[in-house]
Amino acid sequence: MIRPTIAITMGDPAGIGPEIIMKALAHAEVQALCRPLVVGDAGRLRQAGEIVGSRVPVDALTEVGEADFDTGAVQCIDLKVVPADLPFGQVSPVGGEAAYQFIAKAVELVQAGEAGGICTAPLSKEALHAAGHKFPGHTEMLAHLTGTPEVSMMLVSPKLRVIHVTTHIGLIDAIAKIEPGLVERVIARGHAVLVKAGIANPKIGVCAINPHAGESGLFGHGEEAEKITPAVEACRARGWDVRGPLPADTLFFLAGRGDYDMVVAMYHDQGHGPIKVLGLEAGVNITVGLPVIRTSVDHGTAFDIAGKGVADERSLMEALRQAVDLAPKAAPAST
The missing domain is CATH 3.40.718.10 (Isopropylmalate Dehydrogenase)
Incomplete structure (x- = not known):
């Protein structure tokens, strides 16, 4: 079976998104399930890797064609929008703008056929609004970016x-x-x-x-x-x-x-x-009605524990499984 390429957006860089991504992509079962392509900031992922004690390297990419999914390294489309000194655990317009840019790029990749679906780490609505993007959340933002007039939120647990x-x-x-x-x-x-x-x-x-x-x-x-x-x-x-x-x-x-x-x-x-x-670690959020596949963790940015290395990656892993189940089974156009 061809492993679909799933674009994983990093979410708010001040939240737990970078940490749970580094934890989840260290699992061999995730690498076997799909070709995970992080859309985010390579420097922030490396910081998060140090925090969680991960030895997995991060490859900074400018386009999907550069990705090598067989090296074991985290493949990251590096938008270079996160300052190295951005603190964890704090709401900021910088974090909100970065989260928006990650989503916009992921939508672009899926619409171009370079990824089969999107899996989102959490963002902060407050930070998003502070950056000037007046969306209630991921669902409404994705509807806007894809020109979809109406979508629905589905939550899935075992x-x-x-x-x-x-x-x-x-x-x-x-x-x-x-x-x-x-x-x-x-x-x-x-x-x-x-x-x-x-x-x-x-x-x-x-x-x-x-x-x-x-x-x-x-x-x-x-x-x-x-x-x-x-x-x-x-x-x-x-x-x-x-x-x-x-x-x-x-x-x-x-x-x-x-x-x-x-x-x-x-x-x-x-x-x-x-x-x-029933448990946040098993919950998955699926946006239904979009022209692209989108799944998400069913929890927030957890600013109170961000940067401490204790965030649980299991919801992200389950969201990736759901994205794979729903993604087109053909290879992306770029491969």
């Missing part, structure tokens, strides 16, 4: 898959934004990913907004009947096994034991909470 109807907006705004067309499109995007992953007829559970799914009008103002039920009925009319709106607490319990292949969450914390209770 026991649970959750796709979100709304993400980085306030709860009141989320409820206002939810409408049948949006819910149906999100279900359809999730259904397509599961079918591509080999689940021929996935069973999908759709969360209600209110406690007890509104309890026939006892809670809320009829949001379930107005905003969710029409979408579920439309999906069922396509022949899909979609059920809901269901009480979220019950649905996540049932999905966790295997009764559902995917849960559709209505808002950010409704979906993120159950996934993160």
